[in-house]
Amino acid sequence: MSVRAEQLQRAAWTRASAPQTIGLVGIALGFLALWLALPPFGVRTAPAPVAVGILAAAAGIWAISRGKVRVGGGAIVIGLVGIAGALLAMRASSSNLEGVFVWSALLAATLRFATPLTFAAIGGMFSERSGVVNIGLEGMMLMGAFFGAYGADQTGSWVGGIFIGMLSGALLALVHAIFTISLRADQIVTGTAINFLALGVTGYLYNQHYGNNGTPNNLPAIPDVNIKFLSHIPPHGLGNFLYNSIGQLNLMVWLSLLLLPVSYVVMFKTPVGLRIRSVGEHPRAADTLGISVYRTRYGAVILSGALAALGGVFLSIGFLNSFTENLTAGRGFIALAALIFGGWRPFGAFAAALLFGFSSALALRLPDLSASSSAAWPVLFQTLPYVLTLIAVAGVIGRSIPPAAIGRPYIKQ
Amino acid sequence: MTELSGEPPDLTGETPEAPEPTPEGTVPSVAARLAFYQRAGGVITPLLTALVAFLIGGLVVYATTGKNPVSTYKAIFKGSGLSWLSPVSVHWHTFYPNAVKWTGWNTGNLTALNLQQTLIVVTPLILTGLAVAFAFRCGLFNIGGNGQYTVGAITAVQFGVWFSGLPGPLHVIIAMAAATLAGAAWAGIAGLLKATTGAHEVITTIMLNWIALWIGSYLVGFNGPMQDKREISAPVTKSIAPSAHLHVFWGNPLLQGLHIGFFIALGALVVYWILLNRTTLGYEVRAVGFNAEAARYGGISVARNYFLAMAISGAFAGLAGAIDLLGWEFNLDLISVQTVQIGFIGIAVALLGRNSAIGIFFSALLFGALLNGTSSRNLDPSIFKPELAGNLTRIIQGLVVLFVGADLLILYLWQARKKVRLLQRKAEQA
Structure with a gap:
């Protein structure tokens, strides 16, 4: 040159x-x-x-x-x-400000709020990258939340809760897969049905098994990971900050952080990921090369259900330690928003989940800001994830481009 | 993001799937037969769907509680008050002298009271069903019924509280018009985004639902601008002025009788039919829904129709919110803002009703009866626990939506039946 x-x-x-x-x-x-x-x-x-x-x-x-x-x-x-x-x-008075903006506590709360979103968004990524829209994430999370609690209650251990919860999410995802892939039903309609079904099934079983008393108080909980040595890191302030923010997080929070690089590598660096993406971008071409479109999509959708359910399991036996009807309360939709906002990528989705988690954490703490501690406006912070996603979908801040074949059933020739 | 799904989903119920070539060739294909059924009024598939959903629901009841599903459904039916309409009771009397006598248009008995409650629930269901259906006919999926309903309800409350000096009919019309416009504007945001940037309406309407929910929570909630300052302890708005109440034409206004909003919903069904089938706008909307590319080639502005279809769709849902508020709720509290489900049920109503006006009426009646019949006030707890029954309703809704979306399932069932017959014949020959 x-x-x-x-x-x-x-x-x-x-x-x-x-x-x-x-x-x-x-x-x-x-x-x-x-x-x-x-x-x-x-x-x-x-x-x-x-x-x-x-x-x-x-x-x-x-x-x-x-x-x-x-x-x-x-x-x-x-x-x-x-x-x-x-x-x-x-x-606002500076003492109030310091009460609200305890950065270590805010960071811990942000991570805690982001964890269920991360699991569900990563799950959604597998499904959507394979070309199957998953509006049913919310329902799959809810299944995980109920059966996580139920499983923990029945087996007497949180490990059992995790497995039964994941299984229930995977089963519901299997229904989604059968209807959207084999029966070629409209993916969005089926996803809506999945949400209805999960709401009905979990509500029904919850009322039947626990009724008015609620889930038992001694539900086996997923343990927190206590990293004591963080507080001994030399500058005292830093040590305290680290210990208060990431020293006492739940095991599932760390698991979600671990899931990020793993899912990135699987999706973008392995043959399996290449197959999933090719099936989502150009199923006909993938089929010609001998990749089974149906099998790949089935696998991806079922995996997405299991992962979304894991987010729900965290909510019920990792965070709140109980289950109530409609526990997820729309978090599956926020996860969907995070997935889209993050451009169908693991770290992008995680960044979005962090942002959404931060806005939730802040909305909870902001009422302490004003002297009367009863201002109504912090509630409006809850709209942030949705407004940002609207803006992202409309393409104002960098357009997010979905997989090419998303939403289209594949007919094998 | 351009398009989530390349082709708009075929949910119009007007276009049977093109018959696929069957390997047998000679036998009339299953798809063709299904297409025939659809052309024959499309009644059979929805009926089958509902039947299967109820069967599975009955199985759930039997498997989990061991109770007789038939008596459970009977109790729900009784609670819905639909038996009031049944002329059978007249004939019963001739055969069973001790049976309840047909009491004519008696508004006093319990059955009549139950029917009034059911029709109060049916009213907004018709409207949110129409909201979903109108968007479907343009190839759009409006999941935002909840948000549009909320925006309409909030607007109706505000206008019902303002202008308290106006004469009744004028006040009602102003409040309803404002709520309808608000619903249209809210859905119009999604329509506008779809038309200008191609943002998928499913995602934008879901987001708008939650934005409406939280803005509503802010307005109505503690210390919110719309909270009734005389009731500091309760997050609830002021009640609307009596002049904004809808007239109750059947039953006791103090016991929540049936209001004229029911006729407004019936009128909306007619408007929907005329708008779609007898106007240029409806023709264009259907053309875009049928095939957007072809419509564009034919000189129809696809973007304009996307926007208009969403706005009209939102207008129906906003009107639903207004009618509930002016008809029987009269004020709005935080919990009802945060637990709106009516837009989602509208999806089931529209899908089961095949997006036709008459179908929407009957499926709204079905779901309204289910909702009211399973409410804790109407269902006898000794027969079936109302909390379970409410969730049973959700399961049935889910199954209906699941099966309606899958015409192919019925095809498979047909094919399976044929295979079984073939095997039987072979077994007989052997």
């Missing part, structure tokens, strides 16, 4: 990426503007956050003028939101 061509290439690279980078820096500055007003900085005067926010917006405008509309727009919006948020935070 000639020197001239190399120079041209480098110039092209700088032209393309510098505004992008500046735009991203702008977004980061926008978040910083808000963070300045929160502990541990706790800036109590307006100038600093406002200046940082304006800087963020300026970076955004510059990025837009160089053709990076999306990143630039994002920087402007986040900069302005950062200023507004910081000004709002200053109106």
